[in-house]
Amino acid sequence: MTDVLEHTAALEQMVREMIDAVADRWTMLVLEALEEHGEVRFTRLAELVGGVSQKMLTKTLRQMERDGLVVRTVHPVIPPHVEYRLTDMGLSLSEAFCGVWQWVEAHQERVQVAREEFDARPKVMVAAK
Amino acid sequence: MTDVLEHTAALEQMVREMIDAVADRWTMLVLEALEEHGEVRFTRLAELVGGVSQKMLTKTLRQMERDGLVVRTVHPVIPPHVEYRLTDMGLSLSEAFCGVWQWVEAHQERVQVAREEFDARPKVMVAAK
DNA sequence: TTCTGTACTTACCAAATGGAAACCTTGAAA
DNA sequence: TTTCAAGGTTTCCATTTGGTAAGTACAGAA
Numbered sequence: 001m002t003d004v005l006e007h008t009a010a011l012e013q014m015v016r017e018m019i020d021a022v023a024d025r026w027t028m029l030v031l032e033a034l035e036e037h038g039e040v041r042f043t044r045l046a047e048l049v050g051g052v053s054q055k056m057l058t059k060t061l062r063q064m065e066r067d068g069l070v071v072r073t074v075h076p077v078i079p080p081h082v083e084y085r086l087t088d089m090g091l092s093l094s095e096a097f098c099g100v101w102q103w104v105e106a107h108q109e110r111v112q113v114a115r116e117e118f119d120a121r122p123k124v125m126v127a128a129k
Numbered sequence: 130m131t132d133v134l135e136h137t138a139a140l141e142q143m144v145r146e147m148i149d150a151v152a153d154r155w156t157m158l159v160l161e162a163l164e165e166h167g168e169v170r171f172t173r174l175a176e177l178v179g180g181v182s183q184k185m186l187t188k189t190l191r192q193m194e195r196d197g198l199v200v201r202t203v204h205p206v207i208p209p210h211v212e213y214r215l216t217d218m219g220l221s222l223s224e225a226f227c228g229v230w231q232w233v234e235a236h237q238e239r240v241q242v243a244r245e246e247f248d249a250r251p252k253v254m255v256a257a258k
Numbered sequence: 259t260t261c262t263g264t265a266c267t268t269a270c271c272a273a274a275t276g277g278a279a280a281c282c283t284t285g286a287a288a
Numbered sequence: 289t290t291t292c293a294a295g296g297t298t299t300c301c302a303t304t305t306g307g308t309a310a311g312t313a314c315a316g317a318a
Contacts, residue, residue: 018233023152042295053277068243078284079293089236096232103225104147107218114197171265182307207315208264
């Protein structure tokens, strides 16, 4: 019993950790870029993602590499030549996100409308009798 | 042409905004809790989500309400009685996230292994000749 | 008359986030 | 011999994030 509780607690913690890692702005955008373009170099990836600083791109890629989502291939030449591509796991994650991307594309207008309505609404509301 | 570019830029911005809003730790957990439990009161929701502060729960719920993902129903009694439930849009988003949840559950072990391997790996690696 | 329950709101504060920009490495080209 | 390239790393710094704790509102119970 205690084992089960501890196990579910540990799993729960792992799930949250993974959500934090995976449901990240730059991670999602890198995932998408790599899915679309296959193997890509660092600078090119920065262009594809757009608006990302070197620091954040490096950090994001390292994290993804650690989690087994991308492979980093260093060609020991000068100037450096480094390529990134998705692993099978990375690819499957990007497929799992497909539904979310589609949702965002399909609902962005409705969200925009909802926001405008909310902002236009008086601040104090009570349920009608 | 300029119109098209501007339009895609605006859409791109909206997509990022929505990713930021939607791919949020607490948002995802609230979404899941409300999908599982239907209409729920504030304090109960805090229990279901677990580990969330009042401040963050309020903030998250307000954001979700603004985006049209949840409905907030205030019953004007004392002490206050407030219920939250998903809208159709909220429900469809939680369904869109289904794939991600499944991915996380299915791959957490592999991710853990990948991390251990990465951490055990020497720091400097070059592509083999 | 003080206490309780519920759903906040606010003030305060420490920690984390993340951008900008400078610096680094090394071989080759100008 | 200065410059450049690619892919970082590091430092500095402002902003954001988010937790804790206290305050608020108000009717009914004790």
